[in-house]
Amino acid sequence: xxxxxxxxxxxxxxxxxxxxxxxxxxxxxxxxxxxxxxxxxxxxxxxxxxxxxxxxxxxxxxxxxxxxxxxxxxxxxxxxxxxxxxxxxxxxxxxxxxxxxxxxxxxxxxxxxxxxxxxxxxxxxxxxxxxxxxxxxxxxxxxxxxxxxxxxxxxxxxxxxxxxxxxxxxxxxxxxxxxxxxxxxxxxxxxxxxxxxxxxxxxxxxxxxxxxxxxxxxxxxxxxxxxxxxxxxxxxxxxxxx
Amino acid sequence: xxxxxxxxxxxxxxxxxxxxxxxxxxxxxxxxxxxxxxxxxxxxxxxxxxxxxxxxxxxxxxxxxxxxxxxxxxxxxxxxxxxxxxxxxxxxxxxxxxxxxxxxxxxxxxxxxxxxxxxxxxxxxxxxxxxxxxxxxxxxxxxxxxxxxxxxxxxxxxxxxxxxxxxxxxxxxxxxxxxxxxxxxxxxxxxxxxxxxxxxxxxxxxxxxxxxxxxxxxxxxx
Numbered sequence: 027x028x029x030x031x032x033x034x035x036x037x038x039x040x041x042x043x044x045x046x047x048x049x050x051x052x053x054x055x056x057x058x059x060x061x062x063x064x065x066x067x068x069x070x071x072x073x074x075x076x077x078x079x080x081x082x083x084x085x086x087x088x089x090x091x092x093x094x095x096x097x098x099x100x101x102x103x104x105x106x107x108x109x110x111x112x113x114x115x116x117x118x119x120x121x122x123x124x125x126x127x128x129x130x131x132x133x134x135x136x137x138x139x140x141x142x143x144x145x146x147x148x149x150x151x152x153x154x155x156x157x158x159x160x161x162x163x164x165x166x167x168x169x170x171x172x173x174x175x176x177x178x179x180x181x182x183x184x185x186x187x188x189x190x191x192x193x194x195x196x197x198x199x200x201x202x203x204x205x206x207x208x209x210x211x212x213x214x215x216x217x218x219x220x221x222x223x224x225x226x227x228x229x230x231x232x233x234x235x236x237x238x239x240x241x242x243x244x245x246x247x248x249x250x251x252x253x254x255x256x257x258x259x260x261x262x263x264x265x266x267x268x
Numbered sequence: 269x270x271x272x273x274x275x276x277x278x279x280x281x282x283x284x285x286x287x288x289x290x291x292x293x294x295x296x297x298x299x300x301x302x303x304x305x306x307x308x309x310x311x312x313x314x315x316x317x318x319x320x321x322x323x324x325x326x327x328x329x330x331x332x333x334x335x336x337x338x339x340x341x342x343x344x345x346x347x348x349x350x351x352x353x354x355x356x357x358x359x360x361x362x363x364x365x366x367x368x369x370x371x372x373x374x375x376x377x378x379x380x381x382x383x384x385x386x387x388x389x390x391x392x393x394x395x396x397x398x399x400x401x402x403x404x405x406x407x408x409x410x411x412x413x414x415x416x417x418x419x420x421x422x423x424x425x426x427x428x429x430x431x432x433x434x435x436x437x438x439x440x441x442x443x444x445x446x447x448x449x450x451x452x453x454x455x456x457x458x459x460x461x462x463x464x465x466x467x468x469x470x471x472x473x474x475x476x477x478x479x480x481x482x483x484x485x486x487x488x489x490x
Contacts, residue, residue: 074394076390076393076394099393099396099397099398100396102393102394102395102396103395103396105394106394106395107391107394107395109387109390109391111387113385113387113388113390113391114391115388115391115392115405115406116388116410117409117410117413126395126397126405127395127396127397130397130401130405131395131396131397131401172391175391175395176394176395179395179396
């Protein structure tokens with residue numbers, strides 16, 4: 027469903043994506059981890075063309091994402107994206123945040139959009155805050171609204187870029203629970219995260235990146251017990267020691 | 269101080285000041301509208317990704333902001349006719365005010381747009397909103413609230429700058445004070461009345477903007 031073929035990208039002299047080849051099949055959950063600066067956020071942001079690439083190609087549902095002829099807004103409508111910093115629209119209520127794109131992009135009526143959105147807000151456990159503004163919510167609540175905003179477009183794919191990194195520790199689980207449910211429902215997901223417990227539990231594959239390269243791609247069981255590369259072992263020893 | 273004022277003469281000159289305040293008001297009104305249009309266009313050109321728009325916008329904004337309004341006014345009034353472009357003093361004055369304020373407004377709007385966190389715009393892109401929809405639903409509602417106070421400041425500056433039009437023989441408020449002074453030799457009465465009239469205009473503008481600000485600025489009740 028998502029295919030990277032020989033993708034390269036530079037930020038100035040920094041080779042931030044180095045010959046990336048990757049396949050994420052429909053219904054699978056790919057978790058990407060690695061030290062900071064390894065290119066994981068850049069990689070996930072390329073999937074819906076928030077970032078351009080220098081060479082190679084990325085296919086989503088066999089559509090070349092970076093082709094000039096591709097209708098990018100139509101493609102983006104099929105891909106939900108959840109940011110580390112939530113990025114809710116501060117001048118709109120929770121409900122308005124969630125209904126904006128369905129009304130303007132999917133062209134459904136306001137009442138249909140409200141029904142749809144209230145259902146999704148209920149699913150992420152935040153329907154009682156529909157009339158609140160983002161600034162009135164906790165970080166965990168804001169991130170669940172951001173997930174609901176993505177889901178309201180009925181996307182085929184959900185991308186998560188460090189969705190819990192900006193949260194207080196006690197709020198991380200409420201967000202991970204929503205993501206777990208989503209994975210169990212069969213959503214195709216790519217998740218950049220440092221939450222190794224979550225990765226072990228729901229990932230179909232774990233991809234370890236360092237310095238712009240994919241160092242290792244493995245099933246969770248193998249990844250944690252028999253990492254092949256020395257760099258993966260070093261990384262795991264640092265983040266699993268506590 | 270005021271007991272030495274000759275209020276009878278001020279009263280006598282009321283029709284002239286009435287004409288002056290109206291002239292200042294309509295000249296300013298037209299100029300503010302024109303300056304907003306120029307400002308919006310210059311700002312869009314300045315923020316576009318195409319050099320053919322960016323370069324002229326930068327040249328215009330920098331040229332205006334680096335030279336005094338009086339010099340611009342004299343150039344348009346004395347310079348353009350010698351180049352074969354003829355306009356009356358009202359057209360010249362309004363054009364100078366529009367072009368001058370337009371450059372400042374362009375920069376105010378640019379600051380407003382650029383103060384919107386790029387993450388909000390990316391979130392809009394990611395959910396499939398196109399450029400105009402992002403502008404309409406995400407950027408503008410936030411930018412308008414932020415830019416209203418400085419835009420009002422610029423409008424007030426424009427009203428006061430219109431006093432310079434008295435130098436190219438437009439009869440507005442300042443010119444009314446000058447006329448009274450030159451006919452009756454009463455500088456204190458003449459310019460005091462002029463100043464008072466500007467004060468009235470200023471307060472009208474201020475109450476308008478307070479009204480708009482309440483309507484247009486979103487306030488997430490925290």
